Amino acid sequence: MDYKNWRHVFKVDPAKEISDEALEQICESGTDVILVGGTDGVTIDNVIDILLRVRRFSVPVALEISNVESVLAGFDYYFIPSVLNSRETKWVKDLHHEAIKEYGDIMVWDELVAEGYCILNPDCKVAQVTNADTDLTKEDVIAYARLAENYFKLPIFYIEYSGTYGDQEIVSSVKEVLNDTKLFYGGGITTVEQAVEMARIADTVVVGNIIYDDLKQALKTVKAVKGALNK
Numbered sequence: 001m002d003y004k005n006w007r008h009v010f011k012v013d014p015a016k017e018i019s020d021e022a023l024e025q026i027c028e029s030g031t032d033v034i035l036v037g038g039t040d041g042v043t044i045d046n047v048i049d050i051l052l053r054v055r056r057f058s059v060p061v062a063l064e065i066s067n068v069e070s071v072l073a074g075f076d077y078y079f080i081p082s083v084l085n086s087r088e089t090k091w092v093k094d095l096h097h098e099a100i101k102e103y104g105d106i107m108v109w110d111e112l113v114a115e116g117y118c119i120l121n122p123d124c125k126v127a128q129v130t131n132a133d134t135d136l137t138k139e140d141v142i143a144y145a146r147l148a149e150n151y152f153k154l155p156i157f158y159i160e161y162s163g164t165y166g167d168q169e170i171v172s173s174v175k176e177v178l179n180d181t182k183l184f185y186g187g188g189i190t191t192v193e194q195a196v197e198m199a200r201i202a203d204t205v206v207v208g209n210i211i212y213d214d215l216k217q218a219l220k221t222v223k224a225v226k227g228a229l230n231k
């Protein structure tokens with residue numbers, strides 16, 4: 001299935017331990033994709049390990065690149081984040097420029113999907129690493145969404161609350177101004193109710209940490225998201 005039609009995503013962090021049984025349940029859950037990614041501790045070894053283990057199942061698998069050293073062939077898609085509200089150009093376009101300078105000749109451009117991130121939880125790891133300015137009004141976030149769609153023409157705008165449940169009003173307001181760019185929501189989904197709530201607003205709902213904290217609850221989010229009607 002094309003990433004534009006994904007409703008539910010499990011984000012599997014290669015830096016975190018997961019048993020074969022748990023991984024099998026995640027892969028066979030009916031989720032639309034396994035997105036392999038994390039902020040830190042992502043290495044070529046742990047990415048190979050996850051790829052080989054997920055590839056035993058038919059679910060699509062994408063790599064969300066957090067450093068060039070851990071990129072390898074064999075994924076269906078490569079998701080490339082740019083943190084639009086980072087205070088440092090490094091996380092918006094400099095690392096990307098370096099990577100393209102080095103690997104531009106061998107890159108398969110059709111497999112790359114650019115994501116415009118807007119990080120809104122000041123305490124999460126990714127906000128700290130990328131020095132994100134999370135002190136934003138609803139209007140600021142809407143402006144980032146419009147920048148992503150109408151100026152940079154990014155296929156994905158990702159509202160990231162990693163580790164905490166987000167503000168529905170902000171997510172709804174962003175959804176209202178987007179047309180072609182898909183809205184990904186991720187952060188703090190721990191219950192079926194939260195999964196349904198965000199699935200009614202966002203195009204795609206990303207479920208991460210609950211996989212490691214409460215697998216049973218994590219698995220329930222798949223049906224919840226897929227059953228929810230997008231407004």
Ligand SMILES: CC(C)=CCC/C(C)=C/CC/C(C)=C/CC/C(C)=C/CC/C(C)=C/CC/C(C)=C/CC/C(C)=C/COP(=O)(O)OP(=O)(O)O
Nearest residue numbers: 037038039066067068071072073081095096099103125126
């Ligand atoms: C073999 C082959 C296919 C070759 C391809 C060639 C190649 C190298 C292509 C790459 C092209 C390219 C443009 C790459 C970009 C390079 C790069 C390093 C960009 C920077 C990306 C970036 C902004 C990273 C910052 C961190 C980030 C946004 C990570 C995303 C994941 C995320 C938000 C995780 C959430 O946090 P988590 O880790 O889960 O937090 P907890 O542990 O607290 O839960």
Ligand SMILES: O=P(O)(O)OC[C@@H](O)CO
Nearest residue numbers: 162163186187188208209
């Ligand atoms: O881990 P959680 O809080 O579910 O967030 C999911 C994802 O948006 C992280 O990048």
Ligand SMILES: [Mg+2]
Nearest residue numbers: 013038208209
């Ligand atoms: Mg995580």
